[in-house]
Amino acid sequence: GAGVSQSPSNKVTEKGKDVELRCDPISGHTALYWYRQRLGQGLEFLIYFQGNSAPDKSGLPSDRFSAERTGESVSTLTIQRTQQEDSAVYLCASSLTRTPTYNEQFFGPGTRLTVL
Amino acid sequence: GDSVTQMEGPVTLSEEAFLTINCTYTATGYPSLFWYVQYPGEGLQLLLKATKADDKGSNKGFEATYRKETTSFHLEKGSVQVSDSAVYFCALASSGYALNFGKGTSLLVTP
Numbered sequence: 468g469a470g471v472s473q474s475p476s477n478k479v480t481e482k483g484k485d486v487e488l489r490c491d492p493i494s495g496h497t498a499l500y501w502y503r504q505r506l507g508q509g510l511e512f513l514i515y516f517q518g519n520s521a522p523d524k525s526g527l528p529s530d531r532f533s534a535e536r537t538g539e540s541v542s543t544l545t546i547q548r549t550q551q552e553d554s555a556v557y558l559c560a561s562s563l564t565r566t567p568t569y570n571e572q573f574f575g576p577g578t579r580l581t582v583l
Numbered sequence: 584g585d586s587v588t589q590m591e592g593p594v595t596l597s598e599e600a601f602l603t604i605n606c607t608y609t610a611t612g613y614p615s616l617f618w619y620v621q622y623p624g625e626g627l628q629l630l631l632k633a634t635k636a637d638d639k640g641s642n643k644g645f646e647a648t649y650r651k652e653t654t655s656f657h658l659e660k661g662s663v664q665v666s667d668s669a670v671y672f673c674a675l676a677s678s679g680y681a682l683n684f685g686k687g688t689s690l691l692v693t694p
Contacts, residue, residue: 512681572682574627
């Protein structure tokens with residue numbers, strides 16, 4: 468079956484532009500997560516959705532970052548007025564429900580964002 | 584706060600060599616521990632996990648034992664193959680839902 472997909476796979480943008488990153492989770496997975504991986508760093512948690520609601524937005528690095536999920540399916544991460552420090556690989560994951568101990572998170576291949 | 588520290592890479596081994604990738608953690612409570620692997624061009628995949636102290640997770644010849652006394656979860660494999668070349672991430676989940684990852688260790692296995 469289809470796994471988690473993300474688009475685009477690569478995005479190069481100029482500083483100050485807005486970007487949208489898309490995630491298509493595995494069908495039927497109610498939980499969806501966004502992580503960020505900067506060069507040489509571990510994955511940072513950004514935001515989590517249960518259904519279409521985001522109970523925890525504490526990982527979003529600034530108010531330039533926002534995310535939404537519709538139809539308990541597709542999610543979009545939007546970065547406004549991009550800065551060079553936003554350059555990273557953005558990873559999306561989904562799981563049947565929350566609680567990673569018992570519900571494996573399945574990851575997409577990521578979107579590599581480069582801000583010039 | 585919770586954190587994971589894993590050995591820095593890259594690690595280069597010859598085929599059939601023994602592999603150890605060290606991972607230690609800091610967490611409140613009793614976290615669950617994971618190893619994820621990322622093969623070139625692919626997404627992160629769960630390799631193995633352990634949910635309580637002294638549990639051993641195993642998969643594809645890899646093993647890791649949850650050691651509460653040393654707060655460690657070292658990944659081992661007795662005989663690596665070229666196909667094991669990948670980046671390995673240690674992670675923990677102490678509560679809720681988000682995984683807390685280490686920085687990753689790149690492994691290259693040469694024929």
